[in-house]
Amino acid sequence: MPKVLISDKLSPAAIDIFKRRGIDVTVKTGLAPAELREIIGEFDGLAIRSATKVTRELLDAATNLKVIGRAGIGVDNVDVKSATARGVVVMNTPYGNAITTAEHAIGLMFALARELPEASASTKAGKWEKNRFMGVELTGKTLGLIGAGNIGSIVADRALGLKMRVLAYDPYLTEARATTLGVEKADLDTVLARADFITLHTPLTEQTRNILSRESIARTKPGVRIINCARGGLVDEAALYDALKSGHVAGAALDVFEVEPAKESPLFALPNVVCTPHLGAATTEAQENVALQVAEQISDFLLTGAVTNAINMASVSAEDAPRLKPYMELCQLLGSFAGQLTEARQGVIRKVGIEYEGAAAHVNQRPLSAALFAGLLAPMMEGVNMVNAPVFARDHGIELAETVFDRDCEYQTLIRVSVTTDEQTRTVSGTLFGGAKPRLVEVKGIKVEADFGRHMLYVTNRDKPGFIAQCSAILAEKGINIATFHLGRTEKGGDAVCLISIDETLPDDALAAIRALPQVMQATQISF
Numbered sequence: 001m002p003k004v005l006i007s008d009k010l011s012p013a014a015i016d017i018f019k020r021r022g023i024d025v026t027v028k029t030g031l032a033p034a035e036l037r038e039i040i041g042e043f044d045g046l047a048i049r050s051a052t053k054v055t056r057e058l059l060d061a062a063t064n065l066k067v068i069g070r071a072g073i074g075v076d077n078v079d080v081k082s083a084t085a086r087g088v089v090v091m092n093t094p095y096g097n098a099i100t101t102a103e104h105a106i107g108l109m110f111a112l113a114r115e116l117p118e119a120s121a122s123t124k125a126g127k128w129e130k131n132r133f134m135g136v137e138l139t140g141k142t143l144g145l146i147g148a149g150n151i152g153s154i155v156a157d158r159a160l161g162l163k164m165r166v167l168a169y170d171p172y173l174t175e176a177r178a179t180t181l182g183v184e185k186a187d188l189d190t191v192l193a194r195a196d197f198i199t200l201h202t203p204l205t206e207q208t209r210n211i212l213s214r215e216s217i218a219r220t221k222p223g224v225r226i227i228n229c230a231r232g233g234l235v236d237e238a239a240l241y242d243a244l245k246s247g248h249v250a251g252a253a254l255d256v257f258e259v260e261p262a263k264e265s266p267l268f269a270l271p272n273v274v275c276t277p278h279l280g281a282a283t284t285e286a287q288e289n290v291a292l293q294v295a296e297q298i299s300d301f302l303l304t305g306a307v308t309n310a311i312n313m314a315s316v317s318a319e320d321a322p323r324l325k326p327y328m329e330l331c332q333l334l335g336s337f338a339g340q341l342t343e344a345r346q347g348v349i350r351k352v353g354i355e356y357e358g359a360a361a362h363v364n365q366r367p368l369s370a371a372l373f374a375g376l377l378a379p380m381m382e383g384v385n386m387v388n389a390p391v392f393a394r395d396h397g398i399e400l401a402e403t404v405f406d407r408d409c410e411y412q413t414l415i416r417v418s419v420t421t422d423e424q425t426r427t428v429s430g431t432l433f434g435g436a437k438p439r440l441v442e443v444k445g446i447k448v449e450a451d452f453g454r455h456m457l458y459v460t461n462r463d464k465p466g467f468i469a470q471c472s473a474i475l476a477e478k479g480i481n482i483a484t485f486h487l488g489r490t491e492k493g494g495d496a497v498c499l500i501s502i503d504e505t506l507p508d509d510a511l512a513a514i515r516a517l518p519q520v521m522q523a524t525q526i527s528f
């Protein structure tokens with residue numbers, strides 16, 4: 001039974017889902033990093049919000065971990081690069097708290113426009129300062145969005161409902177999408193110069209860190225109000241403080257801070273600053289959504305292999321997972337076969353080609369190249385799996401070319417793999433017998449029909465009499481039983497391939513004896 005740890009405060013709905021799906025779930029929140037490192041090795045899955053920091057050190061101790069699920073959007077508390085390198089899938093729940101967070105941004109905009117927190121505090125203090133608080137109307141004002149993804153788009157929609165004009169800066173926003181959203185696409189300088197309110201909705205990346213820097217704040221319209229409900233670090237807090245003090249910025253509402261928890265900050269002393277403690281996603285509805293989603297996603301992955309909303313891997317829907325399973329197995333075996341032949345020749349892989357024909361042309365192929373790379377690179381690298389193999393391949397400069405042939409095919413389904421090294425290109429093809437059982441059907445362009453046995457001997461030889469008898473005699477002498485024996489050749493007397501499935505591994509001297517046979521060009525032992 002897979003084991004999952006919930007290490008942050010999640011809605012109890014998540015626990016129910018895990019239990020119902022047959023997952024052994026443990027809840028331990030508020031652990032110190034050392035305490036978490038101590039126990040993480042037991043778990044296959046980890047469900048978190050933002051408090052748990054998944055560092056390289058934690059991942060080093062997470063020897064069984066297969067999946068990390070973030071009940072929320074931002075994964076900046078996860079070292080995704082290290083997780084990927086260790087083959088751990090990282091998932092988030094990209095939509096579950098988007099509406100709630102957009103509503104918080106709109107709420108903060110109202111709070112700024114009418115100084116609601118200050119007015120409330122003053123009224124409760126019995127001051128009745130009716131003349132102190134003079135707000136601004138939102139109707140007709142310009143809202144500048146920085147980031148127009150899920151949350152930014154919802155903010156835009158709500159702002160348009162308030163009769164505001166919306167300008168959006170987002171390098172990935174197309175004109176067509178901007179038109180659909182009813183916003184004006186603009187560059188950052190235009191947003192800074194024209195917006196009465198600026199709201200941020202981007203992840204924190206190297207490109208977005210301090211996107212509202214001292215220089216960019218200086219280029220904003222005097223009297224601008226700034227809302228950050230995305231991530232601390234997008235706004236330079238020291239520069240914001242100075243701009244608020246000088247009056248250039250009329251107000252700022254911050255849900256997120258450079259350092260969290262933010263227990264102290266010079267900004268707290270300013271009357272025109274509204275703060276909330278990272279509450280953007282804090283509604284019952286959003287927390288239930290993300291908890292349910294993350295629990296379903298982690299369970300699906302651990303129980304069926306379905307991959308949803310992964311940051312570091314192609315998605316496989318729950319519907320696709322059973323259909324893709326034999327294809328992934330076939331690709332992994334073809335990759336492993338090609339990889340072991342390449343390893344035997346010590347060739348440096350330059351390029352990998354995958355061709356899909358027949359039914360394979362119509363399945364979701366995105367995860368298949370990852371399965372192929374996992375098989376291909378496993379003989380050469382330790383700890384390779386579908387998550388990290390494509391990254392290793394890219395880091396090693398291996399080019400991938402995928403071709404889909406929508407044409408009649410000799411087999412019901414066919415996947416042909418070619419691996420090009422400095423020396424040669426090797427091709428190997430496979431099909432699914434009965435739609436499910438991987439079978440080799442072609443090696444080096446020569447037709448064979450062989451199941452993938454646990455231990456195999458692959459021989460290329462000249463098609464001359466005597467080879468089969470001599471080879472069988474060597475195996476018999478070593479007491480090695482032959483399970484299956486498959487032959488193929490280009491033509492009578494031409495090149496031939498022989499695939500022998502054997503019940504145990506072949507001793508080195510037997511392999512050497514087979515290699516020494518006069519007809520033999522290459523003999524390699526393959527294990528799956």
Ligand SMILES: NC(=O)C1=CN([C@@H]2O[C@H](COP(=O)(O)OP(=O)(O)OC[C@H]3O[C@@H](n4cnc5c(N)ncnc54)[C@H](O)[C@@H]3O)[C@@H](O)[C@H]2O)C=CC1
Pocket residue numbers: 072073074094097098101146147148149150151152169170171172173201202203204207208229230231255256278279280281282
């Ligand atoms: N305060 C809170 O509790 C919450 C905060 N968040 C934060 O909100 C952020 C946005 O969430 P979503 O809208 O769901 O993400 P999203 O991925 O749908 O949208 C992000 C947008 O930022 C844009 N972007 C990327 N780099 C940019 C750049 N250099 N300049 C301008 N735009 C850029 C992207 O093109 C994308 O459209 C999350 O990354 C997360 O950090 C999310 C949920 C709750």
Ligand SMILES: O=C(O)CCC(=O)C(=O)O
Pocket residue numbers: 049050071072073074075097278280281282
């Ligand atoms: O889990 C939370 O409360 C924070 C949500 C958040 O920041 C996110 O989803 O990116």
